Amino acid sequence: MASWTEAVSERKLHQSRGTLTLPPDSMTRSSPRAGRTPLGFVVSIALAMASALAFRHDASAQSAKAIPTPASVLGFEPGADRKLPTWKQVTDYFAALDKASPRVTVRTLGKTTLGRPFIVAFISDPATLASLPKYQRIQQQLMDPRKKTAATRESLIAQGKNVILITSSIHSTEVGGFLTPFVIADRLARANTAEAREVLANTIIMLVPSQNPDGVDIVGDWYRSSLGTPYEGTNPPSLYHFYTGHDNNRDWYAFSQKETRYTVDSLYTPWVPQIVNDIHQQGSGAGRIFIPPYMDPVEPNIDPILTASTNAMGMAMSWRLIAEGKLGVATNASYDQWSPARQYSLNHRGARILTETASARLASPMDVPYQTLGTARGYDAREATWNHPAIWPGGRWGIGDIVAYQSSATWALLVEAARNRRGWLESYAAMGDRALAESHPWTTTAVPTVYVISKTQKDPSALTRLLWSLQHGQVEVYNSIPDGNYLVPTTQPFGSYAKALLERQKYPNLLEYPGGPPKRPYDVTAHTLPLLFGVDVQALTSPGIALGPIVKPVEEPRYDVAGLSGTSRKRIAIYQSYNASMDEGWTRWVFDANRIPFTTVHDKDVRTGGLRAKFDAIILPDQSAMQLQRGLGAPYPDSLRGGLGAPGAAALKEFVTAGGTLLAFNEASEYAIEALALPVKNILEGVRSTDFYAPGSLFGVEIDRAHPAASTYTAAVPAIWFEDSPTFEITDASRAVSVARYQSAGDPLLSGWLNGGARLNGKSAMVDATLGQGHVYLYGFRPQYRAQTNATWPLIWSAILR
Numbered sequence: 137m138a139s140w141t142e143a144v145s146e147r148k149l150h151q152s153r154g155t156l157t158l159p160p161d162s163m164t165r166s167s168p169r170a171g172r173t174p175l176g177f178v179v180s181i182a183l184a185m186a187s188a189l190a191f192r193h194d195a196s197a198q199s200a201k202a203i204p205t206p207a208s209v210l211g212f213e214p215g216a217d218r219k220l221p222t223w224k225q226v227t228d229y230f231a232a233l234d235k236a237s238p239r240v241t242v243r244t245l246g247k248t249t250l251g252r253p254f255i256v257a258f259i260s261d262p263a264t265l266a267s268l269p270k271y272q273r274i275q276q277q278l279m280d281p282r283k284k285t286a287a288t289r290e291s292l293i294a295q296g297k298n299v300i301l302i303t304s305s306i307h308s309t310e311v312g313g314f315l316t317p318f319v320i321a322d323r324l325a326r327a328n329t330a331e332a333r334e335v336l337a338n339t340i341i342m343l344v345p346s347q348n349p350d351g352v353d354i355v356g357d358w359y360r361s362s363l364g365t366p367y368e369g370t371n372p373p374s375l376y377h378f379y380t381g382h383d384n385n386r387d388w389y390a391f392s393q394k395e396t397r398y399t400v401d402s403l404y405t406p407w408v409p410q411i412v413n414d415i416h417q418q419g420s421g422a423g424r425i426f427i428p429p430y431m432d433p434v435e436p437n438i439d440p441i442l443t444a445s446t447n448a449m450g451m452a453m454s455w456r457l458i459a460e461g462k463l464g465v466a467t468n469a470s471y472d473q474w475s476p477a478r479q480y481s482l483n484h485r486g487a488r489i490l491t492e493t494a495s496a497r498l499a500s501p502m503d504v505p506y507q508t509l510g511t512a513r514g515y516d517a518r519e520a521t522w523n524h525p526a527i528w529p530g531g532r533w534g535i536g537d538i539v540a541y542q543s544s545a546t547w548a549l550l551v552e553a554a555r556n557r558r559g560w561l562e563s564y565a566a567m568g569d570r571a572l573a574e575s576h577p578w579t580t581t582a583v584p585t586v587y588v589i590s591k592t593q594k595d596p597s598a599l600t601r602l603l604w605s606l607q608h609g610q611v612e613v614y615n616s617i618p619d620g621n622y623l624v625p626t627t628q629p630f631g632s633y634a635k636a637l638l639e640r641q642k643y644p645n646l647l648e649y650p651g652g653p654p655k656r657p658y659d660v661t662a663h664t665l666p667l668l669f670g671v672d673v674q675a676l677t678s679p680g681i682a683l684g685p686i687v688k689p690v691e692e693p694r695y696d697v698a699g700l701s702g703t704s705r706k707r708i709a710i711y712q713s714y715n716a717s718m719d720e721g722w723t724r725w726v727f728d729a730n731r732i733p734f735t736t737v738h739d740k741d742v743r744t745g746g747l748r749a750k751f752d753a754i755i756l757p758d759q760s761a762m763q764l765q766r767g768l769g770a771p772y773p774d775s776l777r778g779g780l781g782a783p784g785a786a787a788l789k790e791f792v793t794a795g796g797t798l799l800a801f802n803e804a805s806e807y808a809i810e811a812l813a814l815p816v817k818n819i820l821e822g823v824r825s826t827d828f829y830a831p832g833s834l835f836g837v838e839i840d841r842a843h844p845a846a847s848t849y850t851a852a853v854p855a856i857w858f859e860d861s862p863t864f865e866i867t868d869a870s871r872a873v874s875v876a877r878y879q880s881a882g883d884p885l886l887s888g889w890l891n892g893g894a895r896l897n898g899k900s901a902m903v904d905a906t907l908g909q910g911h912v913y914l915y916g917f918r919p920q921y922r923a924q925t926n927a928t929w930p931l932i933w934s935a936i937l938r
């Protein structure tokens with residue numbers, strides 16, 4: 137654990153700068169309580185020594201005079217109320233730090249989606265920074281037993297560093313993450329304490345100050361323009377990542393976005409870090425910070441060494457924060473350990489330390505009275521329990537508090553990682569040995585020897601995407617002899633990860649209590665690439681399958697839709713709500729990836745009418761009927777309010793009647809049924825979660841391949857992505873037909889979690905409703921879910937082309 141004097145002196149340093157917003161009575165409240173325990177005694181001594189320590193800091197500050205302070209670049213202290221940096225200020229600061237400090241080396245990894253530089257700062261002892269290739273080699277040798285001999289293992293462990301990746305502010309409304317990297321970098325570049333020296337000597341830190349630089353300006357610009365208005369502190373009326381919004385943290389096996397690729401290609405793959413600290417914020421109404429352990433379930437392919445080390449690190453951090461006097465620290469709460477979409481490191485040898493600090497209103501403070509604090513999953517913010525031992529008494533909460541909690545948590549992680557460097561490296565090497573063992577010692581079910589991917593697939597670009605995705609996640613793919621199919625053996629460094637993506641998930645049937653409602657997962661429950669992409673893959677269990685040559689990295693797939701890619705024969709509009717929908721962003725990404733031109737339309741474009749003269753097809757991406765109809769309300773400015781409303785519904789009806797095609801994805805189908813008075817009923821409306829539940833799973837369907845909207849569909853095992861989806865019953869067969877329907881008996885679940893599946897038997901998953909001269913296509917699923925469902929993309933293209 138930490139030296140308490142360090143913690144107190146760091147706090148003193150920040151108080152003197154006026155950046156740390158501790159509750160005014162925190163000292164008087166913690167001191168008497170602390171005085172009753174030996175630990176508290178240490179804290180009391182430390183408090184008494186604070187002035188002497190502050191002097192020591194002054195002295196070290198003198199010696200580091202040339203190092204720029206964050207305030208000298210920003211014009212304010214990180215954590216000052218109502219102040220956020222621009223991305224230019226962030227990059228200016230790190231460029232200045234790179235110049236001034238031998239402990240910091242900054243690299244640009246590429247340009248973001250909207251053209252900003254994406255940077256990383258390597259932070260360590262100057263001698264270590266001078267030999268980064270050497271340490272990268274040590275990492276690779278420790279990670280992969282094929283690259284070392286038993287004799288060199290001990291010397292590699294003795295020389296190696298604990299490599300830590302810190303990714304901040306991937307979610308751009310979690311604005312403390314814009315500022316905490318300044319505090320961490322400044323402390324490491326400047327500090328001369330024994331603790332800081334220990335961190336620098338034992339670790340290599342790769343600090344990504346923002347995993348979404350575009351969002352720093354999208355949110356920052358909106359926030360600055362909102363200051364002093366009624367909508368100060370609201371979220372911007374657009375996605376904060378151009379394509380994905382919040383889903384940018386659901387891209388860690390599909391790697392569709394540039395920002396994901398920079399971190400994977402330039403940091404994860406060459407370095408395979410032991411620890412990843414991912415800095416986030418949560419809602420404002422419960423605990424002040426979440427730190428692992430996570431809640432169940434655990435993805436069964438993750439090496440339990442990582443679950444255990446994540447738990448141990450989280451508990452050490454929680455211990456230190458509570459000892460520093462931080463209140464409202466919760467563990468084993470809210471967040472689970474299931475989807476690889478947001479936990480790349482847990483599938484790649486790295487402990488994942490997610491921290492989630494309570495939010496304010498962006499950088500504007502708020503008052504959170506004690507009586508308003510509530511429960512989160514796993515604890516009650518007004519009760520002391522083992523996983524939430526110190527109650528926060530409520531009060532003012534602002535950006536300074538957020539930065540203080542985030543910085544303390546990250547510092548606690550760094551100190552713990554430095555102190556137990558050897559332990560981390562030993563278990564890291566052990567994981568390498570286990571991955572290459574004949575069977576994975578932690579699995580109780582049989583592990584296939586190899587997955588066989590036939591080289592002949594109906595959709596060659598989907599096959600290429602599967603190979604590209606696996607290789608991009610460090611999976612080795614081999615050719616078979618003599619037929620040249622593709623083989624993915626499970627005995628390889630990231631064989632467990634490959635297995636997780638190639639097999640079907642069996643999500644546990646977790647209920648709140650016996651007979652009670654299902655326990656909502658943190659995210660979705662399935663990630664089976666062969667079903668998502670529509671590629672045929674077979675698992676084989678037989679020893680002695682000969683591997684041919686390793687397959688060189690394949691090129692990224694190029695998609696092509698005859699009649700739409702390049703110069704489209706159809707004029708297509710995609711509706712964009714000011715109540716931003718991530719599905720709308722993903723839809724744009726899929727269109728861009730397929731090079732299909734489209735026009736973005738907003739509420740007033742639709743409400744104005746005359747749509748048939750401009751467009752042949754209009755897409756309503758997944759969004760609730762209520763949001764589509766009403767849009768944004770107060771306190772947003774009038775120009776953004778109102779949604780589609782009655783004029784929008786009338787204009788869409790007129791568009792279809794005059795021969796237009798309307799495509800409504802997932803929940804938007806419910807809007808279309810009502811707004812256009814279609815002869816279709818959603819049979820799941822009002823059904824309780826105890827009777828039917830499927831929070832993000834893959835279901836089998838029967839596709840009517842003779843229907844024109846399914847004419848380009850190719851997947852051998854038809855699977856759709858079901859997530860809070862409607863399911864249809866046609867009430868007038870003369871005006872609507874089914875394009876895809878569920879089997880007449882049995883459970884349609886292919887991967888993930890489903891309770892009450894019999895309800896779907898014989899019902900429609902996709903409907904073609906005729907209205908006047910036109911058609912409305914209702915999709916009771918997400919046909920381009922997170923850009924991953926290549927299998928169902930053709931159901932979009934054929935409907936548009938019909």
Ligand SMILES: [Zn+2]
Nearest residue numbers: 307310416417
């Ligand atoms: Zn987040």
